[in-house]
Amino acid sequence: MVTTPAESVLRGSPYRADCPSRRILDRIGDRWTVLVVGALGDGSVRFSELRRRVEGVSQKMLTQTLRGLERDGLVRRTVYPEVPVRVEYTLTDAGRTLREPLRALEEWSIAHLGDVSASQEDYDRPDRASS
Amino acid sequence: MVTTPAESVLRGSPYRADCPSRRILDRIGDRWTVLVVGALGDGSVRFSELRRRVEGVSQKMLTQTLRGLERDGLVRRTVYPEVPVRVEYTLTDAGRTLREPLRALEEWSIAHLGDVSASQEDYDRPDRASS
DNA sequence: CCGTATCCTACCGGATACTG
């Protein structure tokens, strides 16, 4: 059996401090990045509309998250010098490729979160053997 | 075109505070959970071996991460009452289903982290127009 | 409308010491 690069990282060698898994987690492992990518979808979205789509995000964190994505080349920022100014954000081609793996994760969560919640409640019951 | 459930969450409605995407991020969005799931692979792994596979994880955080995964029903903990004691961790069936989406993410990072790094360096150059 | 600048708090997570 030929070991693919991905598998060599996943199983062959330990997770080094600079392995791809960690680098990507450092980028999307925060509270908002994944949600912003999802909220952008495949269109152009204004800042204020993004704020509405990602419920609870503060102005500061939305700006910070978008700057990070722009720096990574995953989001393009376009300013229309109208009055008042209009700013639109769009996923780049690279950014769009991120949607598929993220969607896979979301589908997993939709499929399994019920079981996870049930397991948690069972685990938290002080009485009864853990079975 | 029929809108799938996943898409209705991704695009139709805003990301509510209790949507599946957020729940899963709250669980695996921390520093170690994803790495521990990867390090477990499809076998049984001892605590000390896990520490070695996930470079840099502290004893406290490894324990805490494993407890969380056990609570979620994604990891099974087995104690062998030998002297000294031996404890092995294994992904449950549910836990194993998480590996595919996580692997997809890792493969994305392997494929794109080079471009991301290049984009960052370009973005961080003070001089020169952004394009 | 779309930010930036400050301040401030919660908590994640590391270091260390101690048990069964």
Added chain:
DNA sequence: CAGTATCCGGTAGGATACGG
């Protein structure tokens, strides 16, 4: 070996005020 307990600092991120 596999934890638990305690302390502690750095930082993610919220609230607020202000600027272009």
